[in-house]
Every structure is written in C-alpha cells, then in structure tokens.
Amino acid sequence: MIVERSMHPSWLSNAYVLAGEAGGAAVFVDSGAPLEPLLAVVEEQRLTPTHLLVTHGHADHVAGNDELVERFGLEVTSGGVETDGLRVEVHKTPGHSDDGVSFVVADACFTGDxxxxxxxxxxxGGELRHSVMDVLMTLPHDTRVYPGHTDETTISREWEENPFVRYWRGVDPEDGRPCRAVGEEATLLVWSPDYDGKGKALVRFADGNEAILGASRLEL
Incomplete structure (x- = not known):
C-alpha cells in the first residue's frame, strides 16, 4: 500500500494520500497540511483520487478541502469507502470532537486527533477513554497508526508506552497531585508530553468528571 504524509509546519497537522498500488484509485485523509507533496505522489504513481476522508471537522484538518474537491471532483465523506484496490472501514471515535472518526485500511489506522x-x-475523559481503549486498542497490535499530528506509531507501541493507555489499563497509578484546570480545583491523574512539545494532562474535577487538557490550561 502507498501512504504519503504531509505535515503543516505550524499546526503540525498531517494530511495523507493512500492507494492500494501504483496506477490505481487513491483517497486523501484530511487536508490541513501543504498539498504539494501529496499531489506529487499522485502524479508520480499515476493515481486517480476518488474520495477525501475527513477524520473530524476542525480547521487544521480541513483547510485544503476546497482545493482538493475543485481539482479532482472528490466525494468528501467521514464514512466507509470501497474503491479500486482500497477498502476503508470507519470507526466512530468521538471525544476530541463529536464527529471524530478513525479509518482502517488494511493494517493501517488513521486516527485523527x-x-x-x-x-x-x-x-x-470518558468519551476519549472509550474511543481509545474500546475501539482503537482492540485493533491488531501490529496496526500502524497514522495520527492527525506528527509521527506515526503502532497500536502495540501505544498499548505498552502511552501514559494514558497505561493508566486506563491499570498498569500505572494516578499522579495524584492537586492542580487547577480551567480555573477549577482538580486532581492530576496523568501527565504526558504532547505532540507539540508541551504537555497533555488527564484531570479529575471535584464533581468526579474527568477531562484531557493541554498544558496551557493547567496550573500545578
């Protein structure tokens, strides 16, 4: 399978083009990155783009939709697709956004945010936990993960090393430190570096609700 990635230099968001083989049908996944590297692969591999798959509707993932649709007349969808040489399955993965989905193509999964x-x-926290643990972590562990930002990984690696997954598995204890999150008293459960070089935290509020927040919204 052909998979080519482009990454936005500021947003660090990824866009992809994938195809079963050279000379066949192709689909794009998201469009919030420079399109030129993907268009070059389409030309070099003699691909025929048919669909634009959207993992979720945030601006850093759909910025190039209009350009791709105008150029190729693509069908834009967040659903499953079956086209020449490609079978795309869709899994609902809300949490970061209500409309979030992940796409599985052969041994690859495009997980958006x-x-x-x-x-x-x-x-x-509850929705994301379900999407990660009950949907994505049930995929075969050799599944390659192509995320919505920065570097690819595998389900196996994230099962073993991702701090949020390890906490939800019961492998690692909660952090336990008191903190303030979006101005409210909370307890820090998990802290991890994030794709942007800053941090991401899982916190529990006094009412028992949990949320996953970027470092800028947390005071320790």
Whole structure:
C-alpha cells in the first residue's frame, strides 16, 4: 500500500494520500497540511483520487478541502469507502470532537486527533477513554497508526508506552497531585508530553468528571 504524509509546519497537522498500488484509485485523509507533496505522489504513481476522508471537522484538518474537491471532483465523506484496490472501514471515535472518526485500511489506522504517539486528543475523559481503549486498542497490535499530528506509531507501541493507555489499563497509578484546570480545583491523574512539545494532562474535577487538557490550561 502507498501512504504519503504531509505535515503543516505550524499546526503540525498531517494530511495523507493512500492507494492500494501504483496506477490505481487513491483517497486523501484530511487536508490541513501543504498539498504539494501529496499531489506529487499522485502524479508520480499515476493515481486517480476518488474520495477525501475527513477524520473530524476542525480547521487544521480541513483547510485544503476546497482545493482538493475543485481539482479532482472528490466525494468528501467521514464514512466507509470501497474503491479500486482500497477498502476503508470507519470507526466512530468521538471525544476530541463529536464527529471524530478513525479509518482502517488494511493494517493501517488513521486516527485523527483521537490517538497520537505517546498522547491522546483533548476532550471529555470518558468519551476519549472509550474511543481509545474500546475501539482503537482492540485493533491488531501490529496496526500502524497514522495520527492527525506528527509521527506515526503502532497500536502495540501505544498499548505498552502511552501514559494514558497505561493508566486506563491499570498498569500505572494516578499522579495524584492537586492542580487547577480551567480555573477549577482538580486532581492530576496523568501527565504526558504532547505532540507539540508541551504537555497533555488527564484531570479529575471535584464533581468526579474527568477531562484531557493541554498544558496551557493547567496550573500545578
């Protein structure tokens, strides 16, 4: 399978083009990165793009949608696709966004902003936990993960090393330090580096609700 990635220099968001083989049909996954590297692969590999798959509707993932649709007349979808040489399955993975989905193609999964290398997306803790643990972590462990930001990984690596996954598995204890999150008293459960070089935290508020937040929204 052909998979080519482009990454935005500021947003660090990824866009992908994938195809079963040279000369066949292709699909794009998200569009919030420079399109030129992907268009070059389309030309070099003589691909015929048919669809634009959208993991979620945030601006840093859909910025190039109009350009791709205008150029190729693509069908834009967050659903499954079956086209020449490609079968795309869709899994609902809300949490970072209500419309979040992940796409599975053969031994690859495009996770949008649900799962990253060593981290997860921000949002309500319960929904994200379900999407990560009950959906993505049930995929075969050799599945390659192509996230919405920065570097690829595998389900196996994240199962063993991702601090959020390890906590949800019961392998690692909660951090336990008191903190303030979005101005409220909370308890820090998990802290991890994030794809942007800053940090991501899972916190529990006094009412028992949990959330995953970026470092800028947390005071320790």
């Amino acid at each position: 649900t799962l990253f290398r060593d981290s997860v997306g921000g949002g309500p």
